[in-house]
Amino acid sequence: MRDPRLLAAQRDLLLVARTLVDGALVGVHPSRLPGSGLEFSQYRSYQPGEDLRRVDWKLLARSDRYFIREAERETAATVRVVLDATGSMAHAEEEGAKLDVARVLAAALLLVAHRQGDAIGLVIVRDGGADVLPPLHGSRQLHRLLHRLQDLTAHGAWPDWPRLEPLLVPGARGITVLLTDLHEAGREIRDALRRVAAAGHDVLVLALEGRHERDFDYEGAVTLEDLETGERVAVSAAARAEVRARRAARAAALRDELLAAGVQVVRLGLDAPLEEALRRALEPRARAARAGR
Amino acid sequence: MTPLDPRGLAALAALALPLALHLWSSRPRRVIRVGSVRDAAGIPAARRLGRRLDDPLRFALRAGALVALALALAGLRAAPPAPAAHVVVPAVAESAAAPLLDSLRAGGVTVHHVAPGPPVWPALAAADAQAAPGASLVVIAPPWASLLGAYRPALTRAATWRDVAARPPGDGDAPARVTAVIVTSAARRAEGRVLRAALEAARAVRGDSLEIRELLDTDAAPPVGSVPWLAWLSEAPLPAAWRAATAGTLLRAGGTTPAMSVRALDDEGRPLLYEAAPGDLYLAAPLTAQRLPAILTARFADVVAGTLPAPVTTAADTTRVSAAQRAPARSTLQAAPADPSPRERTEAAFPWWLLAVACFAAERASTWRRRRG
Numbered sequence: 001m002r003d004p005r006l007l008a009a010q011r012d013l014l015l016v017a018r019t020l021v022d023g024a025l026v027g028v029h030p031s032r033l034p035g036s037g038l039e040f041s042q043y044r045s046y047q048p049g050e051d052l053r054r055v056d057w058k059l060l061a062r063s064d065r066y067f068i069r070e071a072e073r074e075t076a077a078t079v080r081v082v083l084d085a086t087g088s089m090a091h092a093e094e095e096g097a098k099l100d101v102a103r104v105l106a107a108a109l110l111l112v113a114h115r116q117g118d119a120i121g122l123v124i125v126r127d128g129g130a131d132v133l134p135p136l137h138g139s140r141q142l143h144r145l146l147h148r149l150q151d152l153t154a155h156g157a158w159p160d161w162p163r164l165e166p167l168l169v170p171g172a173r174g175i176t177v178l179l180t181d182l183h184e185a186g187r188e189i190r191d192a193l194r195r196v197a198a199a200g201h202d203v204l205v206l207a208l209e210g211r212h213e214r215d216f217d218y219e220g221a222v223t224l225e226d227l228e229t230g231e232r233v234a235v236s237a238a239a240r241a242e243v244r245a246r247r248a249a250r251a252a253a254l255r256d257e258l259l260a261a262g263v264q265v266v267r268l269g270l271d272a273p274l275e276e277a278l279r280r281a282l283e284p285r286a287r288a289a290r291a292g293r
Numbered sequence: 294m295t296p297l298d299p300r301g302l303a304a305l306a307a308l309a310l311p312l313a314l315h316l317w318s319s320r321p322r323r324v325i326r327v328g329s330v331r332d333a334a335g336i337p338a339a340r341r342l343g344r345r346l347d348d349p350l351r352f353a354l355r356a357g358a359l360v361a362l363a364l365a366l367a368g369l370r371a372a373p374p375a376p377a378a379h380v381v382v383p384a385v386a387e388s389a390a391a392p393l394l395d396s397l398r399a400g401g402v403t404v405h406h407v408a409p410g411p412p413v414w415p416a417l418a419a420a421d422a423q424a425a426p427g428a429s430l431v432v433i434a435p436p437w438a439s440l441l442g443a444y445r446p447a448l449t450r451a452a453t454w455r456d457v458a459a460r461p462p463g464d465g466d467a468p469a470r471v472t473a474v475i476v477t478s479a480a481r482r483a484e485g486r487v488l489r490a491a492l493e494a495a496r497a498v499r500g501d502s503l504e505i506r507e508l509l510d511t512d513a514a515p516p517v518g519s520v521p522w523l524a525w526l527s528e529a530p531l532p533a534a535w536r537a538a539t540a541g542t543l544l545r546a547g548g549t550t551p552a553m554s555v556r557a558l559d560d561e562g563r564p565l566l567y568e569a570a571p572g573d574l575y576l577a578a579p580l581t582a583q584r585l586p587a588i589l590t591a592r593f594a595d596v597v598a599g600t601l602p603a604p605v606t607t608a609a610d611t612t613r614v615s616a617a618q619r620a621p622a623r624s625t626l627q628a629a630p631a632d633p634s635p636r637e638r639t640e641a642a643f644p645w646w647l648l649a650v651a652c653f654a655a656e657r658a659s660t661w662r663r664r665r666g
Contacts, residue, residue: 088328
């Protein structure tokens with residue numbers, strides 16, 4: 001069943017991202033920057049003009065001195081969301097189109113990163129090229145990125161690596177989150193991910209897949225039409241099991257290959273609730289943060 | 294499971310239609326736009342064609358509807374209904390059994406009337422040949438010895454006798470005498486004796502109405518008046534005087550022409566008598582045991598008795614006979630199935646019509662759901 005928020009996201013992506021994020025998150029990763037937050041860092045003397053709300057009143061009662069309690073800020077990393085907006089992301093099922101789900105998840109991830117003080121950037125891959133919005137801090141950046149996501153449509157194919165390299169590799173190393181369906185004509189997505197990871201980026205792939213696409217439970221004989229190439233293939237009902245098996249085998253091989261390259265892959269079903277998808281998207285980072293503490 | 298009309302099963306050939314449609318359908322398939330056809334495109338085309346019985350559920354529903362339709366036309370039923378009885382009634386029992394026959398006729402029972410004169414067995418054999426398989430044979434007759442011949446035919450089923458009390462024929466009627474004349478040459482005297490013995494056996498059944506005369510001289514003049522039955526056993530041609538005197542059946546020895554038809558067969562299917570014209574009979578072979586073994590059987594006596602003129606209104610032998618004496622000889626012959634009644638057809642076809650309608654409705658529902666989906 002289609003989540004009504006996917007429809008609402010057509011009008012106000014930020015609002016939908018807020019409702020989604022508010023239900024689900026804690027910090028993605030710890031920050032080295034001092035400031036207000038949850039993790040205690042140090043006490044320091046109060047300086048006139050500072051916000052009185054930051055004074056530790058319990059310590060004042062005990063010591064009769066004004067101290068400011070400092071904690072590590074939640075984040076200070078660079079988070080770059082790469083959105084696969086090629087033709088294949090137009091694949092739609094009862095729950096909605098992949099691109100719609102990817103857009104909401106991208107907005108939510110950008111909002112999370114923004115709230116934690118990260119520099120956020122956006123790369124939209126489509127039409128054999130990519131639109132790059134470099135990482136920056138601030139609310140204006142968030143609104144700029146969300147505005148860019150607002151009227152996005154899926155079209156074209158994934159570009160070759162030579163065209164993508166100058167757009168993905170340079171810049172500050174940080175977290176790169178790719179929202180994609182991992183459909184590729186050859187090895188172009190895998191190669192790009194492998195090279196971005198090799199360049200020192202922390203790469204997470206959120207692979208979206210539809211229920212019918214995964215189970216291949218279409219009734220009767222059908223003709224499949226490739227959204228990117230327009231190629232048509234007639235498939236009989238009897239061939240369903242074989243198609244399922246091939247798809248599962250290919251997905252497993254692809255995951256293993258990406259893991260070996262240091263790329264984490266999280267598969268998200270279109271039929272899963274958006275909150276759960278967001279939690280699963282953030283889980284690897286939270287797990288890494290806990291391990292690093 | 295037995296079909297009432299096996300011809301209806303020919304409708305099963307219609308199964309080829311949905312099978313062909315599903316295997317070689319050129320209808321535009323449902324087009325689904327997907328992100329990639331890479332996994333499906335890897336399947337060899339020949340293999341896809343070989344296994345492309347598409348939409349097996351709808352094929353099963355369509356085939357099921359057709360099969361049910363064929364079975365409805367064939368009238369397939371769990372068990373055949375009890376066939377109607379065939380009733381054989383000799384003339385002597387007609388009046389005595391009238392109320393019973395009326396009620397049987399009202400129930401749709403087939404009644405065979407036996408031509409006047411004993412024995413009743415040939416009529417029973419004819420009814421056996423006509424009756425449906427499983428139908429019972431019922432003989433409504435008085436238990437008189439005169440109704441039984443010496444020969445009992447082989448029937449495909451048991452016959453039940455229902456006794457009625459009838460007035461013996463000839464009781465108060467004037468008996469009509471029939472004269473049978475046998476003329477033999479010296480060389481064929483032995484054959485004359487065989488024929489006389491057969492006539493004597495017939496007389497035992499018919500009573501005193503049969504007079505048998507045997508003449509050993511072929512040059513003798515015919516008796517005064519007409520001869521209702523003449524056997525001419527001689528190589529000499531039949532004299533014109535004898536020909537003129539014969540008013541009924543003429544039985545001659547030997548010789549067949551292509552125009553003759555077989556009048557009677559022995560138990561093994563070999564001809565006993567040929568008939569050139571009505572009443573003009575020829576023996577198939579000399580009446581010797583070597584040439585015509587049937588003369589040693591009771592059937593030969595019945596065949597000869599069958600050539601004698603009827604009716605015979607002499608007093609019947611009303612000696613009571615036991616049930617065992619009236620039981621026909623049995624054989625294992627299988628007769629053809631009977632035509633079912635319209636009601637039987639309807640009852641047998643109804644569940645199959647229902648199934649056909651259900652399959653069709655399910656197929657339509659499946660198609661509707663698929664179009665919506």
